[in-house]
Structures are given as C-alpha cells and as structure tokens.
Amino acid sequence: MIAVAVMAAAGWLYTRRLAEGMLVGGILAAAALAALSLVGVSWSPFTLAAALAIFTLPAIRVAAGFSRPAKAGRYALFHLPTAALVAWHVRNALRPELWDWTNWLISRRDFFFIWGYKARLFFTFHGIPWSFLRGLPSDFTHPDYPLLVPLLFDADAVLTNAWHPAWSIVAIDTTLAAALLGIVYKSLRDDFDPLFAAAGTFALTGSALLPWVGFAEGPLVAYGGAAALMLRRGRVGFGIVFLSAAAMAKNEGIALAVAMAIALATTAEGRRILPKLWPVAVVIGGWLAVRSTMPTDLFSGPVLARIGHNLADFPHAFATVPTHQPVVWLVSLIAIVLGTRREGFLLTAAAIQILFYLAAYAITPLDVVGHVNGSWPRLTSHVTIFLAYSGVTSIGTMLKR
Amino acid sequence: VRKGLFLLAALVAGNLWEALSQPQYTPGDAHRAGLQCFAEQVLARTKPGESVHFILPVNDADGGLINHRLRYALPGRYVSTNLDMFPTHRPPDWTATWTGGCEGSLTR
Numbered sequence: 001m002i003a004v005a006v007m008a009a010a011g012w013l014y015t016r017r018l019a020e021g022m023l024v025g026g027i028l029a030a031a032a033l034a035a036l037s038l039v040g041v042s043w044s045p046f047t048l049a050a051a052l053a054i055f056t057l058p059a060i061r062v063a064a065g066f067s068r069p070a071k072a073g074r075y076a077l078f079h080l081p082t083a084a085l086v087a088w089h090v091r092n093a094l095r096p097e098l099w100d101w102t103n104w105l106i107s108r109r110d111f112f113f114i115w116g117y118k119a120r121l122f123f124t125f126h127g128i129p130w131s132f133l134r135g136l137p138s139d140f141t142h143p144d145y146p147l148l149v150p151l152l153f154d155a156d157a158v159l160t161n162a163w164h165p166a167w168s169i170v171a172i173d174t175t176l177a178a179a180l181l182g183i184v185y186k187s188l189r190d191d192f193d194p195l196f197a198a199a200g201t202f203a204l205t206g207s208a209l210l211p212w213v214g215f216a217e218g219p220l221v222a223y224g225g226a227a228a229l230m231l232r233r234g235r236v237g238f239g240i241v242f243l244s245a246a247a248m249a250k251n252e253g254i255a256l257a258v259a260m261a262i263a264l265a266t267t268a269e270g271r272r273i274l275p276k277l278w279p280v281a282v283v284i285g286g287w288l289a290v291r292s293t294m295p296t297d298l299f300s301g302p303v304l305a306r307i308g309h310n311l312a313d314f315p316h317a318f319a320t321v322p323t324h325q326p327v328v329w330l331v332s333l334i335a336i337v338l339g340t341r342r343e344g345f346l347l348t349a350a351a352i353q354i355l356f357y358l359a360a361y362a363i364t365p366l367d368v369v370g371h372v373n374g375s376w377p378r379l380t381s382h383v384t385i386f387l388a389y390s391g392v393t394s395i396g397t398m399l400k401r
Numbered sequence: 402v403r404k405g406l407f408l409l410a411a412l413v414a415g416n417l418w419e420a421l422s423q424p425q426y427t428p429g430d431a432h433r434a435g436l437q438c439f440a441e442q443v444l445a446r447t448k449p450g451e452s453v454h455f456i457l458p459v460n461d462a463d464g465g466l467i468n469h470r471l472r473y474a475l476p477g478r479y480v481s482t483n484l485d486m487f488p489t490h491r492p493p494d495w496t497a498t499w500t501g502g503c504e505g506s507l508t509r
Contacts, residue, residue: 085420097426101474102433104463105426113469117476124449124476132450135479137489203412206420327415335408391412398405 003029003156004171010052013059019182020238022175023226026219027245028055030151033158037127043158044126078198082181085205090174093213099166106374111214114142116165119153123163134293144291148248149216169214176222177208184208184389187229192396200392206325207385217378220249224256225385231260232345236276244283252382254284255356256349263348270345303363310361310368317361317372324381325388332391339394346390350383436461438503440474446507447495449477453507454493456483 004022011025012018032051033043041047097103101112111117122128133143156168184204188197208225210217227242243260246253257280264270264277323329336342357379364371436457447453455471463470465486472480481489499505 085417088420092423095426097428100429101437101470102429102431103426104430104433104470107424109466109469112473113466117469117473120473120476129449129477132477135491137487199409199413203409203416206416209420211423325416325419327419328412331408331411331415335412338404338408388412391408395405395408395412398408399402 001156001167001171002159003168004175006049006052006159007155007172008175010056010059013056019179019186020226022179023223023242023245026152026172026176027148027241028052029155030148030248031055033122033151033154034128034147037122040127042126043123043154045159045161048155048158075194075198078195079185079201082198082202082205085202086174086178086181086209089177089205089209090170092211093170093174094166096166098213108214110212110216114145115149115153115216116169116214118147118150119157119165120163122150123154123157126158145216145251146248146253146287146291148245149219149250152219153214165214173213173218174209176219177210180208180222180225180385181205183226183229184385187233187389188392188396190233191393192400196396196399200396203328203392204385204388206328207381207388210324210381212378212381215378216250217381220246220253220256221382221385223249224253224382225389228260228346228349228386229389231264231273232343234273236273239273240277240279243277243280247280247284248287252353252357252379254287256353256382257284259349259352259356260345262352263345266348267344306365307362310364313368314361314372317369318376321373321376324377324384328384328388328391329380332387332394335391335394335398336387339397341394341397343386343390343393346386350386353383354380433461435502435504436471436499437474439497439499439505440471442503442505443495443497443507444475444478447475447478450479451494452479452481452491453495453497454481454483456496456498458499459484 007025007029008018008022009025010028011021011023013021014024014028015021029048029052032048032055035055036043036047036051041051097105098108118133121132125132128147136143138144152172153165153169156172157163157165160168181201181204185197185201188200192200208221210221212218223242224246227239227246230236230242231239243257247257257277261274261277264274336347361368361372443453453475455468457467461467462484465484468480468482468485468489471482472478479489479491481491481493495507495509497505497507
C-alpha cells in the first residue's frame, strides 16, 4: 500500500496527472531498485527512498513540458459503476485461497513459480541475484523473463521491510489497471461525450482488471494498453515510456512492441512516429543482451520438426478453450464488422500479436494441447483491451449518427 | 442508433457477467501446511545460495513440480526433490527428509 502512494507521488511529479503518474511511478520504483542492484547497493527503505528521490529530481524541469491537468469531478458520478467493479476486483483478488501456499492451485502456479517467487527471491537477497538466477532451471521458473514485474512487486516489501504479497501486489496490480482505465476514459473523451466515455470505460473494466493477480498479465496489459492508446493519440513520449515498460514486463511485451511497430509501419502517419520509438528498441536490445546468459526453452531442440506435429494438434488444442472475456470479444467483433469506424492501429497490432502467439504454440517444446489450454485465455487478455476499445469506438460512432 | 445501443448494452452486460462470475476455491490443505512448516524450519537452518534436496512422499509430487512449490517457500536456496519432473544435477548441500506434520530431518 505504501509503495502505491510512493509510486503515485513520484510519477505525479513528472506528469501532474494521476493515471499517467501511477504508471510512470511504477517504472520509477522498479528502475530505482534495478539501479541500486546494478551499483551493488543493498535494498532498504532508505536506499530505495534515496534512489527514488534522485530519479525524480529531473521532474522539476521535465514536468513543465506536460499539459495541464484535466478538470476533474464534474462527471465523477458517471464513474461510480466503474469504481464499484474496481472494488469488486479488489475483494476477489484478496481472497486468502489465492495466496495460500498450501492450496497448490494449478491456476496460481505462475505466481508461486515465477513472479511471486522472483520477487521474494530478490527481497531475500536485497537485490537481483544474477548468478543465482543463472543457476535456476528454465522449465517453469523462466529465469529469462524480464524483471519489471518482480521489481514492482518488491517495492512495497522493501519499503516496509516485510513480505506480505497479497495486499501489496493487489494494490499495485489494481492501481495500474485503474490507471489504464483512466487513460481509456481520456482517450474516449477525445471523440465522445462524457456519458458515453464513462459507459465505454465501464465496459472495458474486465479488459484491464484481470483475474490473474500476482502474474505479469496485469502490468503488461496496463503498460501495453496505455502505450497503444497514447501512440494512437499521438502522445509519443508517454507511448515510448509505457511501451518500454510493457516490453520489460514479459516476453510477450517484447512481441507487443514489435507488433505495434509493424502496425505503425502500415500507415503514413505511423511511419512518421516509428523512428521516434528508438528508445524502446534500445531498452529491448539491452535486456536481450543481459538475457543472453540465461537459459531459455522456446527455441531449444529441433524447432522445425515440432511445427508440423504441433500444427496438427491445433484443432484439438483450441476446440474448447475460450479467449479472455469471450462475450466482450464477440460483441466487439460484431460492432467492428457492423460499424463504419476502424481502429486500424489497434486492430492491426492485436492481430499481429495473436499471430505471434500462434507461432509460439507452433514451435513450443511442450505438449501443445496443454500449453494452449493453460495459457490461451491469459494470452488473449493481452489484446482484449485493443479489441474491446475498437468495439466501443465503433458503437460510439453508431450512436453519433 | 438502436443497433449501437443494443451492442453497448451487450458489451456492458458481457463485461459485468464475466466480472461477477468468479471461480470458487477450496481452503488451504492441513497436510501441506505441515510441509510448509517443515520448509520454514529448513529455511531457517540453511543459508542463501545453498542447495537442499527434499525427500517427500510420492503423493506430494504436485505433478513433478513440487520443487517449484518449495522454491517459493525457500527463497534463495536451490531446491530439488525425489519427485521432480525435470531432475537437476546440482549436488545437494543438504538433504531434508519430511516425515509428516512439521517433522523431518535435515542432514549435510
């Protein structure tokens, strides 16, 4: 809880806006922990506070470059249903069964095997134990995954000197999702009246507030979705920062950055923005250089030989597994098909990302049926916000006529 | 307009229905709580960077992934068990044999 307040304050100094500020603050906290680790300073409440203070010093100059805050409060009542669903999400995410080690839920493995495990590991070492990470097996721990999420999860533990994952992770996860919803509302307000923008935001709550709390999905969708909406609005600075964070949240975030780059390259306006995204490429390149010493499994063994075998299993693998929010997908697709408005950038990026996932399934060294059934709803949640946002703008355009 | 209103209502209803339908979970397992208690003892008696090989009953394999479960309970220790799906070849510094409840032995 403390970490959320610290992140929001640090980010607000840069942005003077709550939603963007929370997302920026999360990056600052994770970057501060990573920097301390790189220079060999042990994590403590004092060292993290000092590093964050240093990281926010440039805000004195930078903040002047951002636009003034929007007027708040006038349409606050419109957001009550969204606030109620956020509260409902928190209630569900805090259920003790989800955080109980003795439960051995298959659906919670990624928290105990990867994201929560790494966060607790780093907290134990008061820094990132690179040599220990290199010694971990790649089967389910995935030491090669980017580290933004465990660092985010560690911020509260470091500041309070205690490992209490449920409250701190739910707070961070929910606040990042709420920040994305704030950006969704602002983006919808560019084109629609406050009531429709609020209704559209409410319809997108499930695309941002994901059921996999403690996984990387929440931060990935928050940063990836925010990056896409910022690039769509021509806010390239925020787009760069958020897309870099999405790429550092999960390997799928790196794929998402590539998908967005390809989507931008398909239009003249996008091609003008594309070269400005070079910092994202630098961040990804830097991480790939660090990662080259870590074990990875996707490209291990005879990749080409697996493709034919895995593709043959696709019909069986996808026969019964739904996407994330299947009703929202279905209604959004219908609205897009029936509507006159097309969110070309969002839909192209989402389609390319889905193609990447299908390609990953085609070369997976794991049993493809099990792999699809264990991950398809989560993977489709990465782009549900793209599709659902497109559906909402199509509906909004119908209502304007 | 009517088409738009219908689609908006469907989108809101779909989102709401999916948000409200939550899976039910069973409460924690007392037998595994014993293993968690034993793991906490092992954690207290070992140092970060050391490797621990657990000897466990066959019923507690968790599909061969019990080593990952224990890794979370023992952060900073290299954990392997006699039930691993993917056995590691790191020579253990310690062997921890769990005998049920919070009981067991830890030997070099």
